[in-house]
Amino acid sequence: MRRVQTKNIYYSVMSASSENSLFKPVTIATQWICQFGHLTNVQLPSSPRTPGWRRMTSDDVTSALILVNKWSSQFETRRVFTNEEEFCHHFVCPNVPNYVFTYVVENKTGSITDLVRYIIISDKKGTLGAMISAVISTQSSVHQLIIDAMVSAKENGAKHVGVNQTNISIDILQLLSFQPSGSLAYFFYNYRYHE
Numbered sequence: 001m002r003r004v005q006t007k008n009i010y011y012s013v014m015s016a017s018s019e020n021s022l023f024k025p026v027t028i029a030t031q032w033i034c035q036f037g038h039l040t041n042v043q044l045p046s047s048p049r050t051p052g053w054r055r056m057t058s059d060d061v062t063s064a065l066i067l068v069n070k071w072s073s074q075f076e077t078r079r080v081f082t083n084e085e086e087f088c089h090h091f092v093c094p095n096v097p098n099y100v101f102t103y104v105v106e107n108k109t110g111s112i113t114d115l116v117r118y119i120i121i122s123d124k125k126g127t128l129g130a131m132i133s134a135v136i137s138t139q140s141s142v143h144q145l146i147i148d149a150m151v152s153a154k155e156n157g158a159k160h161v162g163v164n165q166t167n168i169s170i171d172i173l174q175l176l177s178f179q180p181s182g183s184l185a186y187f188f189y190n191y192r193y194h195e
Contacts, residue, residue, distance in 0.1 A: 025185035026077065029164040032178040033129075036154055036161075041177045048103075048148035050140050056102040056115070061088060063112040064104060071136045075167075091117055091134075101130075101156060103149065105140050113139035116149045120156055130158040135168060143172050150176070 036044075056064060065087040072078040081087040091102045098120060105114035117134035130153035135145050146168070150161050164184055165173060 027166070028183050028185045029166045030180050031162060031164055031182045031184055032173045033160055033162045033181040034150065034176060034178040036150075036159055039177045041175055042147065044147065044151050044154065046151075048151050050105055050114070050144050050148050052106040052108075052113075053103060053148050054106065056091065056104045058092075060104050060106075060112055061092070064091065064102070064115055067112055067115055067138070068134070068136060071138065098156070101152065102134075103152060105145075107139065114145060116145050118149055118153055118161070120153070120158060127159050128157045130156070130161045132161060132163040135163075142168060143175070146172065146176060 061084050065081055065084060068087070068091075069081055072080070081090070090100075092100060100117065100119055102115065102117045104112045107113050115134060115136040116132065118130045118132040120128055120130055122128055130149070132146070132149055132153075135142055135149070137145055146163075153161050161178075162181070163173065163178065
């Protein structure tokens with residue numbers, strides 16, 4: 001018996017452009033993109049500026065998993081990671097090198113306080129772009145974390161950065177020269193809302 005049938009939780013999440021939706025989506029997010037060659041409101045620094053910013057290592061997995069689950073508990077609908085293997089599949093992806101990039105911020109006492117995750121993808125022309133999928137901030141500003149993610153994505157070969165505006169302020173995205181580029185609808189497969 002599948003977990004969804006015994007635990008009453010969703011089995012998977014699907015997305016599609018909102019123009020092609022056949023069913024009612026759970027939510028629709030605006031996609032935003034920033035072309036590095038067209039930065040008008042911000043000048044990227046040569047390196048990330050957040051103190052303690054670094055690439056996540058295997059030693060950080062336990063702390064990062066706790067941080068992600070605690071942060072996401074503020075949302076009614078959320079992904080809950082139940083073990084480190086499942087977490088690593090989404091935030092480390094060791095089987096696909098140079099695809100998933102997860103960065104953490106470590107404070108002076110050695111605690112992980114913030115996390116940013118993006119993936120590097122190639123379009124049909126072979127141009128690399130980064131898609132930010134997680135910005136978790138408990139100590140640092142979201143604004144600065146996104147700038148640091150943009151800097152590191154550029155260092156990793158990306159020519160542009162995209163983000164789905166789900167929990168990031170439109171004001172921050174506009175301040176960082178992001179432009180809306182479409183919508184993405186999210187659907188749950190085999191999901192029942194709690195009663």
